[in-house]
Amino acid sequence: MAVSSSAIPENPHHVRSMSMPSQSHPLALNLEEEIIKLKTWVSFSSSTSSLTAEMICNGLGHLKCLYDSVDDILQLPLSQQALVYHQHQKWAEEVLDKSVRLLDICGTTRDILSQTKESVKDLRSALRRRGGDLCLESKVRSYICSRKKMTKDICKCIGALKQMDKKHGSTSLLDQDPDLSIVGDVMSITISVLQAILSFMSTSAQKPKPRKWLLVSKLMHKGQVACEEDDASDVNEVESADTALFALSGQTRIKGIEIEKVNKALKRLEGMEISIDGVEAQLECMFRCMIQTRVSLLNIITH
Template sequence: MASKYQVRSISLPSRSHPSTLRVEEELNKLRTLEATSTSTSGSICNGLSGLEELYTSLDDLINVTSTQQIVSCHQQEKCVEELLDVSVRILDICGITKDNLLQIREHVQALQSALRRRKGDSSIGSKVAEYMSFRKKMKKIYKKLITDLKQMEN
């Protein structure tokens, strides 16, 4: 009869890539060089050669496929965020348009009822003036919305 064994596993932190370790090592060398050096030509030359090594190490790290995948994923996140921002802005524009259409409808109904009542030219005149000022305001709002849409297009 087979006995049951309980298997345990431990998770250790993943090891850093050798290129990452090399970059950290070069940075530490530059830090110690900066802390201990004087401004002589030899120390400046050592600092420049350390910078060259750091640059080479960073170039190696950037060319690693896992780094390329991370950068690619980050660029996709940026793209998704931009798309979300644009879609939210379009939803805002749609909401503003809907609200404005409802207001136009209310103004037209008020104008029609004033025309039906014909209590006097002053009430009709005031309703027409209200409608015209509202219409002017709407034109300004829609011009701004159209420029916003054109900017999103670019």
């Protein structure tokens, strides 16, 4: 984006670089604290095999606070002067490009949450009605197919985020300048949080754990119930619901012990719906904060 000559020093080589607020500034301290919290969360989430909805909501809550802190910093005249000074390094183009791509993926993630929640509601309604064995079997299979298709969409989004993260390295202007590195940190953390949400929503049905699902298959073939699969402690709310539904998939008669499976699936689906509600609400708040930060940046750049 073109910059007026008045925005750039006549002899930048002999002028001291304008800096963002010092680390002792209260807003800078608060921003640094939020970044530390989120980096700790990212480190923990990457080492955890299955993030729960509560963990995801905690990460989103911290990310919202981080964007609030960034926006507070951007309102300071010193920050605005520093960013305008750095405009000749074309940092604006990089920031605005990455921010719009993150907003696009965040919007897609919102759609995935909303569509999944609607599918869960429809399936819960069908399970409660139990309108015939064939009808129920069809509903369950249809839901599982839609979850598999959605997981493919999720994988595409995760791939796009990984590509963004890969490009965000030594070639990034944001990493080369100390005054702009904080912006790079925020974007990198945002990528990690969005990846965590998408991984949370992906179905274990696409890549089942061989040993466990082989056991389920054998027990189902014998008409038995793999209770231990539904009570596994190392899965989140989405994986738990998927497991319960796969226990129903392939059943042609819903009676006796199968009724217990239906009730268990209903319970798991209810937990999944409640979890998605919480994540969806937190994501919506964070999404609005991301938009506000982008607006603040645009106002500074186009001033």
